[in-house]
Structure formats: structure tokens, C-alpha cells
Amino acid sequence: MSVSIAGIGIHPFGRTDGVSGMQQGVIAVRAALRDAGLTWDDVDFAAGGSEAAGNPDTMVSALGLTGIPFINVKNGCATGGSALTIAAAAIESGQAEVAVAVGFDKHPRGAFNEDPARWGLPEWYGRTGMMLTTQFFAMKIQRYMHDHGISDAALAKVAVKAFENGALNENAWRRAPLSEAEVAGSRMINHPLTQYMYCSPGEGAVALVLRRTPEGASSREVKLASVAFRTRRFGSFEVFSPHLAAERVDGPTVDAALACFEAAGIEPGDVDLAQVQDTESGAEIMHMAETGLCAHGDQEKLIADGSTRIDGSLPINTDGGCLANGEPVGASGLRQVYENVLQLRGDAGPRQVPGSPKVAFTHVYGAPGVSACTLLTV
Numbered sequence: 391m392s393v394s395i396a397g398i399g400i401h402p403f404g405r406t407d408g409v410s411g412m413q414q415g416v417i418a419v420r421a422a423l424r425d426a427g428l429t430w431d432d433v434d435f436a437a438g439g440s441e442a443a444g445n446p447d448t449m450v451s452a453l454g455l456t457g458i459p460f461i462n463v464k465n466g467c468a469t470g471g472s473a474l475t476i477a478a479a480a481i482e483s484g485q486a487e488v489a490v491a492v493g494f495d496k497h498p499r500g501a502f503n504e505d506p507a508r509w510g511l512p513e514w515y516g517r518t519g520m521m522l523t524t525q526f527f528a529m530k531i532q533r534y535m536h537d538h539g540i541s542d543a544a545l546a547k548v549a550v551k552a553f554e555n556g557a558l559n560e561n562a563w564r565r566a567p568l569s570e571a572e573v574a575g576s577r578m579i580n581h582p583l584t585q586y587m588y589c590s591p592g593e594g595a596v597a598l599v600l601r602r603t604p605e606g607a608s609s610r611e612v613k614l615a616s617v618a619f620r621t622r623r624f625g626s627f628e629v630f631s632p633h634l635a636a637e638r639v640d641g642p643t644v645d646a647a648l649a650c651f652e653a654a655g656i657e658p659g660d661v662d663l664a665q666v667q668d669t670e671s672g673a674e675i676m677h678m679a680e681t682g683l684c685a686h687g688d689q690e691k692l693i694a695d696g697s698t699r700i701d702g703s704l705p706i707n708t709d710g711g712c713l714a715n716g717e718p719v720g721a722s723g724l725r726q727v728y729e730n731v732l733q734l735r736g737d738a739g740p741r742q743v744p745g746s747p748k749v750a751f752t753h754v755y756g757a758p759g760v761s762a763c764t765l766l767t768v
């Protein structure tokens with residue numbers, strides 16, 4: 391691709407008093423433009439999304455009524471990744487030279503007790519009285535642990551790492567480290583997942599300024615090597631029912647990751663750091679293998695020996711992920727890209743991955759089965 395990330399901006403994640411989701415988005419866009427050394431007048435295309443905080447195109451009233459195309463995107467947790475896909479395509483197709491992708495949201499406590507029908511899921515989800523999303527993720531990791539020999543301790547260790555990394559991130563919400571015993575001993579939500587293994591619904595915003603990669607770009611220019619987006623296929627876990635399909639097929643994460651690596655001509659083994667969707671601890675574990683970053687079952691050892699820590703051989707969720715940042719659905723996918731840009735620029739401060747990383751991967755998964763991945767390089 392010939393697209394670079396020229397600017398990044400963030401509104402800190404967590405809970406705010408009196409700042410709307412939309413205002414947080416505006417703050418993030420202004421910060422990204424400042425970072426790129428550009429103004430809203432330089433932008434000729436924008437795409438953005440929020441699940442619950444309004445239509446992003448209305449933010450032009452605050453940013454400037456310049457008349458540019460602004461596409462509203464709503465795609466579950468993959469909303470930010472989808473906005474980025476659209477903005478990048480606008481540049482690739484020659485429609486735009488500079489484009490903005492923005493994601494923001496504002497969820498109150500207890501935000502995700504959803505109606506299964508709204509997500510196209512079978513109506514038996516939620517029948518037990520448990521929350522739809524927490525039940526969905528618990529069932530998925532329960533089966534995965536059985537199939538691939540993952541222990542309860544690995545689930546707790548993922549959360550411990552997330553809060554350790556969050557403690558080093560001034561924009562994160564949960565910044566107090568927790569011990570393995572505290573994570574494992576917190577309230578059981580849906581077996582095998584305890585409260586601190588789940589992210590909390592929250593608030594936050596991230597914006598990216600994309601531009602056509604200039605001739606003779608500096609070696610610090612962060613390039614978007616590829617971006618790929620896929621929905622679920624018939625027979626995947628998300629739509630699996632004994633009445634419909636005899637065998638399970640790969641989910642959208644596998645398909646999106648494969649497409650992303652193929653398009654960039656990069657192998658998973660070349661990745662220096664990755665941010666993967668961690669709505670709960672088990673999701674990080676499953677997504678490590680579904681994206682091709684390791685073999686199924688190898689996560690147990692990689693987590694136990696510290697390989698996924700910031701100073702390990704495969705750093706994962708270096709900014710604390712959803713667990714430490716909370717999950718404002720529209721913003722999460724772009725938060726991952728924000729973190730990777732910081733890391734590739736060498737600007738991640740106390741959580742900088744050592745050894746000047748050159749290739750960074752993101753993966754975001756949205757219920758009930760949409761995934762978006764990116765590869766960034768310097």
C-alpha cells in the first residue's frame with residue numbers, strides 16, 4: 391500500500407464527567423491533526439464510528455464545515471478497524487490524499503447485556519440469565535482450553551500482564567497492578583472467567599491521520615503495509631449450530647489475519663509486537679493462535695515464560711489492551727493502531743518494546759463475528 395499514518399491522537403480511556411463521546415472524538419481528531427502538522431482544511435476524506443455515542447459525521451460542526459465526504463461506520467468492536475479500512479481505501483483508490491479515521495464511544499457500567507437477535511445470534515444465547523457477551527466469551531474459551539490444554543493460570547497471567555502494562559500507560563484506565571491470586575480470586579462471572587479477566591465497558595476516543603506516502607519519506611514514517619477485514623463464514627463458532635453444520639470452520643479472525651499477512655507479503659514470524667482483541671483474558675489467548683502468531687496450545691508456554699511481556703520475544707497488548715483500557719467499542723481498534731505507531735516511532739516511553747521494532751500487527755474482533763487486522767512497518 392502507499393498509505394502512511396501521519397498523525398495519531400487520543401482522548402484518555404476510562405470514565406469522564408460531562409465529556410460526551412462525540413467531544414472525545416473531536417479532541418482525538420484535533421490531537422491527530424496537530425501530530426501530523428496538518429489542519430482540518432487539509433483533510434479530504436473521513437470515516438468514523440461509535441456504537442453508542444452518535445454519528446461521527448456530525449463532528450464536522452466542531453471541526454469545520456468544509457464539505458468533505460465523511461462516512462459513518464458502525465461495526466461492533468471492529469468499528470474503528472472498519473473506519474481505517476475505508477479511509478485507507480479512499481487514499482489507495484486516488485479519491486483522497488489525506489484522510490481521517492476516528493473511533494469513539496461512551497458506555498455506562500453494565501452496557502453489554504444485549505438482545506441476541508440484535509447480533510444475529512441464536513436465541514438460546516442469554517437464556518440462562520447470564521449476560522450475553524460474557525457468556526459467549528466464556529463458552530468459547532471453555533471449549534478452546536479443553537481442546538488445546540490451556541490452564542486457568544494462563545487466563546490469570548494474561549490479566550496480570552495487562553494491568554502491569556496499563557500501569558505504564560498514562561492514557562489507560564486501570565493502572566493498578568493486580569496479582570495472579572487477586573485476578574483468579576475475583577468474583578466468578580462466567581466460568582472459567584472471573585471479573586478482572588473481563589474488560590469493563592468504558593469511554594475513550596482515537597483518531598488517525600492517513601496520507602499518501604510521500605516520495606522520499608523519512609525512515610520514521612510509519613507505513614500501513616496492509617489492512618484486512620472479514621465477517622464470519624457458515625460453520626464458524628459464531629454461527630455454529632448442530633442443526634446447521636456438521637463441522638466447525640475457521641472464524642473471521644483466521645480469515646482476516648491470513649488476508650492481512652498475504653497482502654503485506656509479511657510472515658507472522660516477522661512480527662515484532664502485536665495488539666490483539668482481549669475483551670477477556672481468553673480472547674487474547676485464542677487470538678494469538680488464530681492470527682498465526684503462534685501454534686494452538688503454544689500460548690500456555692509463551693505466557694508462562696514471559697514471552698508475551700513487553701521485554702519478551704512476542705510482546706502482546708503492550709498498552710494494557712482492553713483489560714486495562716476498558717472497551718469503548720468504537721475506539722478500541724484504533725487504540726491498538728495508536729499504540730503500534732508509538733512503538734514503531736520509538737515513542738512509547740516506559741513501555742517501549744526494546745530493539746527498535748519494525749513490524750507491528752493489530753487484530754480487533756467484534757461480536758458476533760467480524761475481524762479487522764492491520765500491519766504497520768517502518
Ligand SMILES: CC(=O)SCCNC(=O)CCNC(=O)[C@H](O)C(C)(C)COP(=O)(O)OP(=O)(O)OC[C@H]1O[C@@H](n2cnc3c(N)ncnc32)[C@H](O)[C@@H]1OP(=O)(O)O
Nearest residue numbers: 467499500502523524564586588589590591669755756757
Ligand atoms: C467482541 C467484543 O468485545 S463485544 C463487547 C464486549 N464487552 C463486554 O462484554 C464487557 C465485559 N465486561 C462486563 O460486561 C463487565 O465488566 C462485567 C459483567 C464483567 C462486570 O460488571 P460490573 O460488576 O458492572 O463491573 P465493572 O467492570 O463495570 O467494574 C465495576 C467496578 O469494579 C472495579 N474494577 C473492575 N475492574 C477492575 C480492575 N481491573 N482493577 C480494579 N478495580 C476494578 C472498579 O471499582 C469498578 O468500578 P469503576 O468502573 O467505577 O472503576
